[in-house]
Amino acid sequence: MRGLQAKARGAALGAGLLALTVQVAQAAPARAAMSYYTTAQAERGAATYQQSCAVCHGADLGGAFDVPPLVGRFAANWAGAPLSQLFDYMAKAMPLFAPGTLTPAQNADLLAFMLRENGAPAGSRDLPATLDGLKNMMFPKSTPASVK
Incomplete structure (x- = not known):
């Protein structure tokens, strides 16, 4: 039973990290392409x-x-x-x-x-x-x- 609980916690932790990564990536400003001249x-x-x-x-x-x-x-x-x-x-x-x-x-x-x-x-x-x-x-x- 403990093995299943540990796997479930690990899966939940992984899903949480993935969700946080997606949120950070969406919140980060998009880098504009470098423009050099007119x-x-x-x-x-x-x-x-x-x-x-x-x-x-x-x-x-x-x-x-x-x-x-x-x-x-x-x-x-x-x-x-x-x-x-x-x-x-x-x-x-x-x-x-x-x-x-x-x-x-x-x-x-x-x-x-x-x-x-x-x-x-x-x-x-x-x-x-x-x-x-x-x-x-x-x-x-x-x-x-x-x-x-």
């Missing part, structure tokens, strides 16, 4: 890209000759890295034939464009144009299957 900012970045970057990286961001693509494996290489690192690299080393000539706002717009082309969602705020504003934002880990 659509308008990505469009500005697209225009700057065509003027300053496409000659080397290709009109479709696919790379050319020895120049790496800015989609696909590029996204995989940067996945999880702070956006501040990429922004800093862009500011110091790009464009290749005139490094450091783009403004911080232009680099932020370019970064927004690159994020969009790699599947990051748009939001309601422009991507910051400062290292400090970008240090806690990470390059997204997932990209759409259609990206090169």
Whole structure:
């Protein structure tokens, strides 16, 4: 008889824990998807890209000759890295034939464009144009299957 009572208590305890887990999960706020930039900012970045970057990286961001693509494996290489690192690299080393000539706002717009082309969602705020504003934002880990 004691064995049946212990099993019944165990089943009741398990059911109670399950109910509590479901209640906690329902009460927890849903995490919003991280948004990185505005659509308008990505469009500005697209225009700057065509003027300053496409000659080397290709009109479709696919790379050319020895120049790496800015989609696909590029996204995989940067996945999880702070956006501040990429922004800093862009500011110091790009464009290749005139490094450091783009403004911080232009680099932020370019970064927004690159994020969009790699599947990051748009939001309601422009991507910051400062290292400090970008240090806690990470390059997204997932990209759409259609990206090169």
